[in-house]
Amino acid sequence: MREFFGLDMTVVATVLATLLIIALGFVFVLGLRNRILVKLALRNIPRRPAQTVLIVVGLMLSTTIIAASLSIGDTVAGSIRGTVLDALGNTDIRIRAAVDPGDILGDDYIDAETQQAVLDATQPNPNVDGVLPQIRETLPVLNNRTQLTEARMNVVGLDPDGTDGFGNITATTGGTITVSSLQTNEALINETAAEEIDAQAGDTLTLVTPTGRHDFMLKAVMVDGGLAANDDRLIISLPDMQRIMDRAGQVNRIDVSLLGGREGSAKLSEEVAEDLRVQFTDAEAAAELFDELSDSDVITAIEARILDNPGGSITSGTKDDLNELILELESGNRSSERFRALVVKGQVAGHVIAAVESAGLTSQVLPITLLFFQIELLGVDELKQDGLEFAELIGSIFVTFFSIFGSFSIIVGLLLIFLVFVMLAAERAGEMGIARAVGTKRRHLVQMFTFEGVAYSIGAAIVGTIVGLLASGGLVALLVNAIGATDEDAGFEFSFTITATSVIAGFSLGLLLTLATVAVSAFRVSKLNIVVAIRGLPAEFVPSEVLPVRRRLQNIGIALISPIWQIYLLVARSKSNRTVRADIGFLVLYLLLIPWYFRISISLWRFFSPWFGTGIPQIAVGLAGAIVGANLTSGFLFTMLTSLFLVGVGQLVRWLGYRSGLRREVADRIGYSLMGVLVLVFWALPFDALDWLTGTLSGGIEMFIVSGVWMVASAVWIVMYNADLITNAVQATIGQNRRLRPILKPAIAYPTASRFRTGLTVAMFALVIFTLMVFSILNNLGSDIVDTPDRATGGFDIRAETSVDLPVTDIDAAIEVAPTLNPADFALVAASTNLAGEARQAGAEEIRFLDVPIRGVDDAYLQNIQYEMSHFDPEFLPSGIDTTDKLAVARAIWDRLAADSTLAVVSNGLLEAPAGDGGFGFGPGGFEVEGIAQDDDEEITAFEVSIRQTRGQGETVQRTVIGAVDPFAAAFEPSEDGNATAVITTSSVIFDEISNEPVPFTTHRIRLADGVDPGRTAALMETAFLDNSMLATDTFEEIEDGIAQNDAFGRLFQAFMGLGLVVGVASLGVLSFRAVVERRVSIGMMRAIGYKSRMIQVQFLLESVFVTVLGTAIGLALGALISWNIVNSIEDSFDGVSFSIPWLTVVVIVVIAVVAALITTFIPARQASRIFPSEALRYE
Template structure:
């Protein structure tokens, strides 16, 4: 047996009676002895309802006797071996096998097809896993970029700390390539160790994530198995090492270009705005990247998920490539000193801020240009991979704007009379250091922005879905609360008189507000009647879906909520349902079918008034033209989906069988009373194999499952945020060590320990809050764009989880204080004499 629903003791006799012999009057079946369980068998594709069947492994002769077939008569043939996973070999076997069947059994006259079942199962599983992996890839990419910024920051700090020794090496004859090689070699050793550790930790994190999925799906009796391979471990190590190594090489290029004299004397680097040939090379590199993504638009398949992302990259890289050229032009055409509205400006100080502002505004404009203006963008569908460049460059634009205006804000705060009176020189002193290191400050702000951005976007999406799905219970049940289910193989063949149904004790049909018996079967769908095509051509060109026949009780009780209906035919939803139940030419379709079925190359799906041709699933010659007059709300898919038509039409034309019963109960019943009633009904109707569900409970369980998955993703992103904060702790430790002499000078000038402590806290608060605020603001704008594209058309209200966002920001700030508490305390304990002592 492959089904555990039937409990049979070993060696117990079981009687089997086939449908055909039963119809011909045979009442006694063939008795067989139960030998054991053979486990689960794979579901055959295109075979509806096999989940509720009992599969039996038995002798072929006995099977022929039970089925009432002649010797050698078969309905299915299973073939294995011959390396049929190879698509070419399978296609060749398919052609030869069909020819052989046609020669031996005239198979061409019947509905015979060959299906690659194992490959279909594998492809279905791979598709599901790729969707989950793609989600982690999209949101994990922000964490990866934040890690890259952290690596750059650390090695820039190391270079500045060793500036004197580097200047001495350069003075002794070391060339820039040799210095770059030294940095890369040193960093490579560290990256090998860190990549190895990171790969092992990644496997552990993957185990925790799989454990979360296993707990989540346990309510559905599904098993989520954790699996890893050495190839994935090696791939993670290699990718991590390559990303780190490339980052090191680019950072070493910057570190090797130091001024020898300034380095020997430990003087600050002169960050002037001198433009050289290097800017031209950077510009050419960015334009080359833009051209590369432009070429991808012509190379990639029209259904590729990378098209929209490639087009966005064309714009982003073009904007970035234009900035160096614009900077060179402004550098040569703007005077070193100029005056605007009686305000004096220096070209070298104002030009970088102007360029950063122009660049940031251009990036944000390119991100938010509507499809009506950018028609190329409108021709490509936004996919999950589009969110990677959209998110990264939006956050980068925010960082550029903050870098431009941060000095002005700091200057205002430093000169505030109230703050100066309260805290003295601590504020201006604390903010002076991050302003003197704009690159390092920008890297930390960007790191925080990316991690906060990803968490807030996911939280916003989760909250928006929660708001949108609040109506799913009403959409799924309408005015009905209980759903009884059967199957095509075992339909609910009940009497027409409800009172004669096998009701539980102390219950009857009169207790319900309404009872509706729905009929179900599969149909084939085409756009128009085609009398010239062959049966095989009709079958190949038709789509497959299912039809539900509704009775008057279902319509008179309001049916299910509709998102749209033909108001020229009916003024209310109830009237349109009654119209469908009384006329066989009208149908109502669910939202999934309406969106995915394309009429005559129309990619907008089905519209009200469209004509469909429904064919009998087993006999394409039986067909019926119907008109779409309504579309169900999306939540109805959680209980009933399909093409809703008149009961008689579904039964007579398409052989629909009764498989669903909708029960409407009085409003005074609680959810617990509904559960008890559903169990009683299930027990009472056991001879019909009917299972009864409380629709509200089932919908809430599905919603809980989705929210649990969102929680797993948020936990994964929160882990990246914690790693970023831990990185800030490392950066703070290096900063305290680097500024030990400066701290000693401040102590010698009269700064007390508490002032040093408060100064470092203020500095960290300034940097971290800038990053958090930027991440939150960009995430809100980004989420609004998602809402405008995906949710506004559904009538959903814009929603942001403000309490959750505040909790994230507050929690992240507390973690910042926690991870930096030790180095800050160490800095406040520095003694002036110890710090000012010069040790060679």
């Protein structure tokens, strides 16, 4: 994996490792200076092995989660990478005809003359080690022996003289086979395809092409990979292929292999591809285009567009290209190769044409557009590099996704680390107090604590990384389970992969986060009060004395010049000849700025902190920041700083309470409760509740994490400051039970008395449960589609797709005559075709034509389709229609389209993404409707679009868009890029207008008669229409499979987030073990006055259950609340989505949490119950 949140992974790993080395180096030098402290600190570790283990486990969990997400990313990227490399073998670059790959009508064959030109251009290149002309087509194949068929076999005819440099073909029986050894009508098949049609050497296979049926003898089965690829593949010789396709002398692609073998080389690939692109340009057209563009008006227009950069559509790379283009134009060199290399880039062409159009140079638009398309003679695709980049992209998306959902667990893990160190500090308090009493300096204690913490942290990071890798192995197993170990069509196979950079990054990040927490804990230790510590009074840290303003200002000044002070000290010490070397090291690290930075930050913090109690700084900063945030439309800034403001308000009220003479507890309760309530209410508001004030704010997935943390923190805050209300409530209810009462009282009193520890643990549980709850509610939403499948299927049972070269011309007639099909089974057949096209919205800011498939449909489609509308123009509805009746509205719109072929509808996916949806998009590129967002109100105003075939071919026509189709429509239909296909749908009349040749229907949708089995009929149709290469799908089954896959993914993420539950449970363990030690004497006393040992055990268990139930309840309630908000905000774009609580999941979550808590507390509880009273009391 090469990227982490958009940053280069190597850089990330290097930076993290460097920071880590600096941090550890700093500690190391400190250690060298105080070896005795290190010794004292490390002595604690082996003293209590059980506790050490517990600490290491607690500390490792964050690292585990980070390492697990990174290695899942590695595995996904590595698996796709492996698949790409298997599929391509040694092929790096593919040269093809200059038609859009999505253009089903374009003739993509290359004539003999051009082929020769390609050979001449490539073969002398020293970086090229193989050039292979070939024809590749998807054809139906029948195995005559087994009568099994494959409607979509990839049949490749390879030039027998061109396979050098592309590796060997190995037969499954052993031995190498060459393409040149194939006789006429002999074929090779790969293992994947052989399995599909149960083929073996000697079988006769029938290939169906537009010229008829052709029999081939299967010579051998090939091992997958390399030339044999990993999809369903059949290889024959090029002359045979040219014959059966009636393409004498022609090929449709020429693969190029470069030096660098299977892995390839990105640099080489780019270099050779650019060189080839320039060579395969039409020099004459380029010169003409040069002349057209050299016009000063055009140059001015391009410059204006670069400056204007409408909608940020010009990326920085394209901007550089455009600037370079202007320089080339100004140089006046008509035959410049650089110019040609620039203008073949699609982005450059698009922006230049747009610039010319927007400058109003109407007469020049058409010639320039045409010339742009004439320049490119052949397409040059960097197949391997594009594939590998795609692998990295998907890997990064997985890491991002897992990291974001894992971040709750990471936060919880960090809280646990903090808790562990707080406990450790509490335990060490006695010895540290005595150490201080006998003269140890404050900073020595801090150092000692730090050394111990660092030792645990290193151990934990190592263990955590290893466990993370193992955990990811388990999760990958789940992932494999989710999407099937291998997707045979794509030849995809999961292979567990880990890269060194990920291991380094995961280890470093985990350890750095742990060290940061150690630092915070050590800082707390520095506030230790000697008397409090020695007497073992409640672990209370005495507030540091407040220095006068002048001293605080002085300290800032000292901090600023502290490096100079260090140099002075160094000089002074070197004179007295003490430990100079260590000091130099110390100074070097100091100069690396980190301690300096901290020192300045701390002095600034100290300067302002005395005023924090009044809340006024928070109010001022929060208010100002929130206003700035709203102006920047940053949801993150606005909400964070508004929360700070509300915190300040609570503080202020508390402070005013003190001033007015209220009792401290009362003022605390009022102020803090108010703070919690204000923050909670603020975050619980519907997402758009404040839009009237702030306008629409932007924010991505990070808002989910931020809101979760704030809501949980404020809820826990409220609960902990009003815990006595819960105590009273419990006492008044189950507390009346005589047997439970003596146990219940202390079981609740103990956790509510130590607010900090309990609050922290409750917050951990709440956060974990919160994510699980949100996830299961949102996961539940998708299932609604099962109840209304027509929204996704359009009311058709089967979708049958055929190849454009082998179309079904009259399907009704064909069904009548097909011997295996019963015409009575077919109630209705509707037809459509998706044609590669381009569109431009009238009056939009984007004036380029951008790619979008045009779906032309027949009348049967328009009259019967049951897709609903997410948006519609009420002007086009019959008067008096009930606009809340979704079905009626949709029907009316489709009827309008049937009646008027100049009307169209767009897919919901073509509308603007909802505001604030950062999303995981693949970036812009295609056509998008401006001015209407997916979550806007359903009533819109119709608008015009201009539509033409791709690459500016043919006529341009106008269509009026009167609605947008529900996003559920076709949501489960597969498409090339994996996203639901977003199209412009209109009557197929459009094809007659924009295409120069007839467009056959490639997709048929079939509604079956009642009671007919769609699965069986689909299979029968594939056989009956084998000659058309038909692929028939049972649409309902497709939806169910899709949902099952989504559910499996859902479970995978739940399992991943469940790691957080482990953290929460571990924290309970830490708390309980600590409680047993701290409360030994109290337990002894309770036993003395008659508590039975079992009662003590139950009391400890009850305490855990109490904390767990509290955390779980908060998590469930807040999770449901925010999910309700989420559902409300997406309801507009996904109507029919309704909020429902998955009670079964809730019960499962609660049971798991409570049982896990009981199991973890069992051991410490038993320890507590086994305390012998006389022994315990001796500790007095």
